[in-house]
Amino acid sequence: MKKSLKMRFCFSLSVAMLASLLTFPAANFAQTAAPKSTTATDKKAVPFSAHDLSGMYEFFVRGIPDQGLYGSPSAKPPDMTPWAQARYDVAKPGYGPKATVESNDPILHCNPSGIPRILFWPQPFEIVQTPDRVFMFFEHERVWRQIWTDGRSHPKDVEPTWMGDSIGRWEGDYFIVDTIGLNDKSWLDSFGHPHSEELHVIERYHHPNPNSLTLQYTVDDPTAYKWPWRSDTKIYTLLRNEKAVMEELFCIPEEEDAFTKRIREPAAGRPTN
Amino acid sequence: MKGKLTIVLVLVMGFLVFRAPLFAHHGNAAYDDKGPVTFKGTVTEFLWVNPHVQIYVDVKNDQGEIVHWSCETVSPSKLFRSGWTRDILKAGDQVTITVFPAKSHAPVGLIRKVVLADGKELGTEEQAQ
Numbered sequence: 001m002k003k004s005l006k007m008r009f010c011f012s013l014s015v016a017m018l019a020s021l022l023t024f025p026a027a028n029f030a031q032t033a034a035p036k037s038t039t040a041t042d043k044k045a046v047p048f049s050a051h052d053l054s055g056m057y058e059f060f061v062r063g064i065p066d067q068g069l070y071g072s073p074s075a076k077p078p079d080m081t082p083w084a085q086a087r088y089d090v091a092k093p094g095y096g097p098k099a100t101v102e103s104n105d106p107i108l109h110c111n112p113s114g115i116p117r118i119l120f121w122p123q124p125f126e127i128v129q130t131p132d133r134v135f136m137f138f139e140h141e142r143v144w145r146q147i148w149t150d151g152r153s154h155p156k157d158v159e160p161t162w163m164g165d166s167i168g169r170w171e172g173d174y175f176i177v178d179t180i181g182l183n184d185k186s187w188l189d190s191f192g193h194p195h196s197e198e199l200h201v202i203e204r205y206h207h208p209n210p211n212s213l214t215l216q217y218t219v220d221d222p223t224a225y226k227w228p229w230r231s232d233t234k235i236y237t238l239l240r241n242e243k244a245v246m247e248e249l250f251c252i253p254e255e256e257d258a259f260t261k262r263i264r265e266p267a268a269g270r271p272t273n
Numbered sequence: 274m275k276g277k278l279t280i281v282l283v284l285v286m287g288f289l290v291f292r293a294p295l296f297a298h299h300g301n302a303a304y305d306d307k308g309p310v311t312f313k314g315t316v317t318e319f320l321w322v323n324p325h326v327q328i329y330v331d332v333k334n335d336q337g338e339i340v341h342w343s344c345e346t347v348s349p350s351k352l353f354r355s356g357w358t359r360d361i362l363k364a365g366d367q368v369t370i371t372v373f374p375a376k377s378h379a380p381v382g383l384i385r386k387v388v389l390a391d392g393k394e395l396g397t398e399e400q401a402q
Contacts, residue, residue, distance in 0.1 A: 060399070094300015101303040122399070123351065139350060190300070239354075247350035255323050263327060263345045267303040269377030 050173040050207045053134065056244045057213050057236035058124040070095045070190035071113075071120035073219055073231035077193060084194050084224035091192030098192060101268035106187065108260075110251035112141055112162040114186030115179055116201050116217060124239055124246050127213075134168055134175070139246040147177050154180055160197045162186060177203040188219060196223035211238045304373040304383045311371040314342065319362040321349050328362065328384065330370060344372055346384040346397045355399045366390060 046052075061068050069075060080088060094103040107113055113121065123140040132150040147168040158165045158181035165181040179201040188195050200220040207213050213236040219229040239245075314332035328344045346352065349359065362368065367390045372382025387395040 058399075094302055099300055099302035101300075103300050103302070105300070123348070243354050245350070245353070247353065249323055249348060249350055252323065259322075259324055259327075259345075263325070263343055263381060264303070266343060266379045267375040267377060267381040269375070269379055 048210050051170065051175075052129070053127045053175060053205065053207055053213065054129050055213075056124050056126045056239045056246065058239055059120055059122055059234065059236055061122045067235060069232075071117045072096075072189040072191055072193065073217065073229045075232075078225040078227045078229050081222075081224055081226060083196070087194035087224075088192060091187065091194065093187075093190055093192035096191035101264075105190070105192070106185065107251070108256060110253050110256060111185060112143055114162040115145065115164050115166075115182055116203070116219070117186060117189055118143060118145075118163075119203075119215070120189070120234070123249065124244075126246065134177075137246070139249050142248060142250045154178075160184070164199075164201070173206060173208075175205040175207075177201075177205070179203070194224055195219070195221050198223045212236065213238070301373075301383065303375050303377070303381075305376050306373045306383075308374065309371050309385055310374045310382065311369060312342065313367065313369045316362055316364055316366040316368055317341070318364060319366075321359040323348055326352055326357075328368070328370065328387070330368065332380075340380050342370075342372075342380045342382060344370055344382045344384050347399075351399050352397065355396055357395055361389075361395070362387075 059067070061070075090104075092098070092100050092102055092104040094100070094105055112118070118138055118140065119125075121138075121140040123138070125136050125138040125140075128135040128137065132148065134147040134149055135144060136147070137144045143163070145163045145166060147166040149168045151169075152167060154165050154167060160181055160183035162183060162185070164179040166177050166179040168175055168177045170176070180199070182195070182197065182199045182201070184194070184196050184199075186195070187193060198221050201217060202220070203215055203217040205213060205215050215231070215234045215236065217231045217234075219225070219231075221229075312330075312332045314330035316328060317331050318327070318329040320327040320329075325345045325347060326349055328346075330342045330344060332340045332342055334340050349357075369388040370382070371385040371387075373385060375381040384397055386397070389395070
């Protein structure tokens, strides 16, 4: 009985800790002494401002709800149109309900992840703010995006690209990023959900404390989905001190091919040549 | 038992519940994430490369035969943030490795943990702080 009570207590404690992680991400760091680093990413060195998003953040896949869906906005996608369903049916992802070792994920040929998928690799990205733009530099694929904050509108007849055309504005303490002009070559997520060139992504960033950045976003793509797909809240954590490093991580076809030959194919039970 | 292939099935409650799913950008479908396997062996090659760091290990099985295991993990940058360095392993080192083995039963695995000869443990999951 004692053992059972102890186990129940441990379980309750674990659930409570998990809940606090979701609700108060900053609680994790409350007992950490203020670091003495003077790196650009040390946000303790300057007075905190919810409007200063600069810093290096990482999307840690913690195995908690919302964080482990490999780039899916949420667990339940909207109904797909026949156009999207046909694409989804031929997608062979490495993750999720359709996961297969015979994946045809476009990134395996070093195609860019594109927006919004690039936001959810568990690798860091750095936000840099200038008077007229917010930049995001991603370690994964070594790509970057620019978000115009000078009040401009999207250009007319925007040419579809991997990263699209992004404009940003502040609504109170929320930074809203509006992106269009995305090509339809990338997947929305690692589960193989498609999108069309009509994709309109609206990201709402919130920076409630120096350690956390949260994101809720909406995927609006009437060609692919019957209603807008609203995301769960995604949590990014500031990297500090010696962890605030990004290394060169290009996607190199030669390296991908070598890895496929030495690991992926044998793991899948296919003989190597 | 030293030098012999020792397989330990670890099914600890909470292991799967509170540990993050392992990240491999190509997917985890090839691996059995419910039956980790641990073995001791000799490193034949340590590749500190993208997209995934690889450790190749010769392991002696119960019949005395050498099995050549191919083990993969996350990118060098993620390992660096988890305390690894590019020279932390070299050919000839004795290691104990825990992997999620390939469902195909080929000697290929997704690394969970590496224990060096001096007992130092290397995880592959980057911690937030």
